[in-house]
Every structure is written in C-alpha cells, then in structure tokens.
Amino acid sequence: MFTESYMLRALVASVLLGPVCGLLGVFVTARRLAFFSDTVAHSALAGVAIGLWLGASDPTPAMLVVSIGVASLLLWLRQRTDLLTDTILALLLSTSVALGVVIFSQLKGYRGEIERYLFGDILSVSPKDILIAAFISLGVTGLILFWFNALTLITAHEDLAHVSGLPVRWINLGFILALTLVVTLAIRLVGIILVTSLLVVPAATARNVSRNLRQQTIIAWLLGLGSALGGVAASYSFNLPCGPTIVLVCAALFVGSLGFQTVRRHLGQTPA
Amino acid sequence: MTHPPALEVQQVHVTLGGTPVLRGVTLSVPRGELVALIGPNGSGKTTLLRAILGLQSIDSGQIRIFGAPVSVSSLSRVGYVPQKLELDRGFGLSVREFLALSLPETRHWLWQSHRKIDLALASSLDGLGVMPLLNRPVSRLSGGQLQRVLIAWSLLRKPELLLLDEPTAGVDTPGERSFYEMIESVHRRHKMTIILVSHDLSMVFRHAHWVFALNGVVCCQGTPEDIVRNDSLKQAYGLHLTPYHHHHTGEISHVH
Numbered sequence: 153m154f155t156e157s158y159m160l161r162a163l164v165a166s167v168l169l170g171p172v173c174g175l176l177g178v179f180v181t182a183r184r185l186a187f188f189s190d191t192v193a194h195s196a197l198a199g200v201a202i203g204l205w206l207g208a209s210d211p212t213p214a215m216l217v218v219s220i221g222v223a224s225l226l227l228w229l230r231q232r233t234d235l236l237t238d239t240i241l242a243l244l245l246s247t248s249v250a251l252g253v254v255i256f257s258q259l260k261g262y263r264g265e266i267e268r269y270l271f272g273d274i275l276s277v278s279p280k281d282i283l284i285a286a287f288i289s290l291g292v293t294g295l296i297l298f299w300f301n302a303l304t305l306i307t308a309h310e311d312l313a314h315v316s317g318l319p320v321r322w323i324n325l326g327f328i329l330a331l332t333l334v335v336t337l338a339i340r341l342v343g344i345i346l347v348t349s350l351l352v353v354p355a356a357t358a359r360n361v362s363r364n365l366r367q368q369t370i371i372a373w374l375l376g377l378g379s380a381l382g383g384v385a386a387s388y389s390f391n392l393p394c395g396p397t398i399v400l401v402c403a404a405l406f407v408g409s410l411g412f413q414t415v416r417r418h419l420g421q422t423p424a
Numbered sequence: 425m426t427h428p429p430a431l432e433v434q435q436v437h438v439t440l441g442g443t444p445v446l447r448g449v450t451l452s453v454p455r456g457e458l459v460a461l462i463g464p465n466g467s468g469k470t471t472l473l474r475a476i477l478g479l480q481s482i483d484s485g486q487i488r489i490f491g492a493p494v495s496v497s498s499l500s501r502v503g504y505v506p507q508k509l510e511l512d513r514g515f516g517l518s519v520r521e522f523l524a525l526s527l528p529e530t531r532h533w534l535w536q537s538h539r540k541i542d543l544a545l546a547s548s549l550d551g552l553g554v555m556p557l558l559n560r561p562v563s564r565l566s567g568g569q570l571q572r573v574l575i576a577w578s579l580l581r582k583p584e585l586l587l588l589d590e591p592t593a594g595v596d597t598p599g600e601r602s603f604y605e606m607i608e609s610v611h612r613r614h615k616m617t618i619i620l621v622s623h624d625l626s627m628v629f630r631h632a633h634w635v636f637a638l639n640g641v642v643c644c645q646g647t648p649e650d651i652v653r654n655d656s657l658k659q660a661y662g663l664h665l666t667p668y669h670h671h672h673t674g675e676i677s678h679v680h
Contacts, residue, residue: 182515300534301525304517308509308562315477315504316581317496356514364518364561366534 159388162274164282166380166398169338170350172289174376175296176331177355178369182307185331186352187238188226191245192335193347195222197252199336200269204262205255212284212336219336222248223328272343272395274384285337292330299323304365341380342395353402354379360409375405428491430455430585430617431476436485438471445471447640448485453619455584458611460620460632467639469621473589477504489585503583505574507590511563519565519573520545520558526580545580551613552576552606567592568599575610585617586610592624604631 180186196215203214222244229240256266268276277285296303302323305313314320338347354375355368362368383398390397431453438446445468453459463469474480476487478494492498511517523545524533530541546555554576557569565573571591578586588607592600604627611618622628628635629648636645637654644654 182512184512297534301531304521305525307515308511308517308522309506310510311474311477311479312504312506312509314479315499315502317500359514359516362516363559365516365521368516369534 158275158277159384161277161279161282162384162388162394163381165274165277165285165341166384167377168282168285168289169334169341170354170376170378170380170398171373172293172296172334172376173338173350173380174354174358174372174374175293175369176334177351177353177376178358178365178372179296179303179307179327180331180351181355181359186348187241188223188328189331189335189351190348191226191241191248192219192223192332193339193344194245195219195248196336196339197266197269197344198222198248198255199252200265201252201255201259204259204265210278210280212281215336215339216333218248219332220329223332227325227328268343269339270343270345271393272339272341272346274341274394277340281340285340288333288337292334295326295330299326300369303327342398346395346399349399349402350376350379353399353406357402357406357409360406360413375402379405427455428488429453430457430490431619432486432488432491433472433476434486434488436472436475436487437483438468438475438480439483440471445640446475446482449638449640449642451636451642451645453617453634455617456615457633458608458618458620458631459634459636460622460628461636461638462622462625462628463638464623467623469623469638470589472638473587473621476587477502501584503578503581503586505571505578505586505588505591507593508567508570509562509574513561513563515561515563517562518558519554519560519562522562522573523549523554523558523577523580526577548580549576551609552579566599567594568596568603571595571603572606575606579610579614583616585619587619587621589621590623591620592622592627600627607631 180189196219199215199218200211202218203211206214208214226240226244229235230237233240253266256262302313302318305316305318306320306323310320335347335351338350341347342350355372357375358368358371362371379402380398383401384394386392386401387394387397429452431451433449433451436446436449437444449468449472461469461472471480475482476489476494478499487494489498490501520538520541521533524530524536524541527544527548530536530544533541542558545558549555552572552575554572557565557573562570562573592603595603607618607620608631610616620628620632629652632648634645635648635651637643637651644651646654
C-alpha cells in the first residue's frame, strides 16, 4: 500500500494528526471542551462554503479563519453575556451549519463537497496539506509539552494557577487556538461529524487503563497514533470509508479498555 | 525600621452586579499571627479573599501584602489553599504529580523517575502526612486528605502568608480537629502568617489568635473571647453564643 503515493500521504497525515489529537484530548476531556471542539468543527462547514463561494481552489484557509472567528465569538459571548456556555455553543453550532448549507445550496457543482467534509477524505490529502499538518501538529505538540505543567494546574484550579503567577488568560487563549487549528485540520482525516471522537475517545480510553497523568498522556498519544494508523490501514485493506473506520478503531479500543478496567478491578489493582 | 504588616486592607469597596458587597473594609494582619476572617454567607468573605489574591478588582481602597500592592511579585509570597479542586474523578493526576508541579527541581516530572521526585518532596513535607498518599489520584481523595495535600502544595513554595478558604468544609469532625492541629503545628514550625477564612465559628475560635468578623464591613474584631461577646456578631449570625472552657488557654468561646 506504500507504493501508492496518495496512500503514503494518508498515512503521513494520520501519523501527524492522530497523536496530537490524543495529547490535546487529555485536557479537552478534563476541561469539558468536547462540545466546544464539536462546535468549532461544525463551523468549519461554513468556512468551506464561504471559501468555495469566494472562488478559492483550496478552502482550508477559509475554514481556519471561520473556525478561529467562531472560537473567538464564543469566548467573547461567554464574557459579555449571562448565557450558559452550552447555550452559546448550541447557538453557534446550529447557525454555522445552517449558514454553510445555505451557501452550498447556492453553489453549482459542489454538492459532493459537503459529504467530503462531513465524513473526511484523507485520500485526497495533497503534499501542501501534509506540510501544513506537519507544521501545526509539531507546533501544537511543542506548545502543549511546554505548557504541560501550566495546563495541568489551570485544569486543577484556575485561581490557584493565577495566584501561582501563571498568565492564565493567555495560556487559555493559546490552548483554544491550538485546539481550533488541530480540529480544523483533522477534519480532513475524519470529517466534521467525527472529529470530536478523535479528540475524546483516545483520551477517554487512556483514562480507563492509566494510574496517573503521565501514563494517561503517553497512552492517549499512542492511542491517537494507533487508531489513526490502524483506521487508514483497515480502510485500505477492506475498502471502507477512512474517517468512520478510524473512529470505529478508536471505539473498539475504548471497549477493550473497559474490559481491561473490569479485570483490573476484580484483581483489586485499581487505586481507591 | 518597623516591618509593614503581612496584610493591610484599607477602605476597600467592591460592588458586584450593582450590589455593594464590600463597603469600606479595613483590617490589618500583623506578621506571624494566626487569624480568622469570619462572617455569614453573603458577608463578602470570598469577595475580600479574591480581592486580596488579585482575582477581583476593587472599586476603591487599597490592599497591600507585606507593604506592596497586589501583583505577581507580592503574590509570590502568598500561599493559597482553596476549598477543593475542579478535577473530575477520571483525571489521573496523582498526588505525587500535583505536588511536583510546585517545586522547581521537579518541574520536569513528566520525564523524571518517581524516586527522584519523592526524594525532593520528602525533604519538604515531613510531618504533613501526605507521603503515604503520593500514588493516589488527587480527584479521589477525601476532603481532609485533599486539604493536607493542598497545604503541602502551598508550603513547597515557602510562602510567608498562607490564606485558607473554608478549609474544613466537607471534612468530618475528627478530620477537622486533626486538620486544625496540623495548621497550628505549621504555624509554629514555619512562623508564617495564616489567615483562615471560614463561616464555621466553633473550630476557628479554638485555634485563631485574632478574629475579624465581616458583614460588608469589619463589624468587630478581637480575640475569640472578645468577639463572642460582641452584639454585632450575634446580630450578623443570628446565633446564641456562650463561653466555654478551652483546654489550652483557659476560657474561650463556643457557638451553639
């Protein structure tokens, strides 16, 4: 399968994006940001539609701009209104999907594009996409490792982090920006509808089998890598759609981790 | 030259959502004292605590920590012990990892061996009873255990002023007693200034040397014996307060 260049690019993209999703997922699950990721991912549909409407051959820049815009709007609305975060997320998610679908309906010859973005199309990844993915995934991995202690403390208690002298607001903004970039890029891998599972499921699986945060982080990183690689390989071997196959591999590993957890509990090895 | 007090609050006003919460709070905490800041729910304790920690802006007035305005630099001399952490039960952070976040020599804990981290922690945490908890996830500790771990976390940073926010909320009575004994021991050994913020009067009265009662303003202050006889405190709490005999200092007060 490595003799086909599109397949090689698909594997490289999965190696680049799977692990960084696992790593980010550790904090996404702990900070209850799954719905946020989902909203950012869905807003990318409006980005794609606007990009194509403006005549861009590659809508990725438009996707990034709209996703970052929606993430910023969310933070602004959360600060300026008394609305609950859930309400703001639902508002932004449905509005951006509706906007995307309406613009798509006015474009001629792009109907098939919606499905590509909804469920992912890793096999159409171009060398340029690989370069962007390499740049962003390495940058975000470096940022998360550099801020690992700060993010852990902010997750544990924001006020405690502030009193300890951490620039909490900037770190939170940086994290949200990093998350937005990775989610938008990972849409190519698994699609808008399934991208949140690539962030959440490896991290949730790691929780079931780890005893501390170090283990949880390393296992989530490895599971992100394994699920993405395994999913691409399985989709090639069995001629299945790539994004959903990656997610099914994630889900199968999660079910396996539940079994592992049950066995360990019976053996009395789980910390109280 | 005399040293400035550990904490000085002068005429601090804070309004939240149009309601004046702090209406000219003034108090001064000398260095090395163990004091309590008490008040019923809604009296402004949390708002004052947040203002001292730089988490809440003030409308007017002044707060000084060891003579300096509230800033990253002055807060580096302050240890803060919150009531609880915001972690869900599945977050794997162990006590060892949490404490390692606090020490410069273990800041690379993600790559360091447990033995190296434990050696660094053990030298600073003698007598706090947290070493047996190192492998436990922080999110699954009992209220009393978590408070010990949070105090240990603060002490690793060698603060000169320790602020504890409702430290025994959710801790059972025996746990409460041993917790306050630990606070007294920390106070004696480290000779630091400690401020307990609480609405739980009985335990605070047994252990604090000086008490500030807050109800929008500092309505009274003094030794626990003075405070318990003060009418404004009785009004604020709507409680019946009677004196009782304390095993350390002779007469002190108890709350019914």
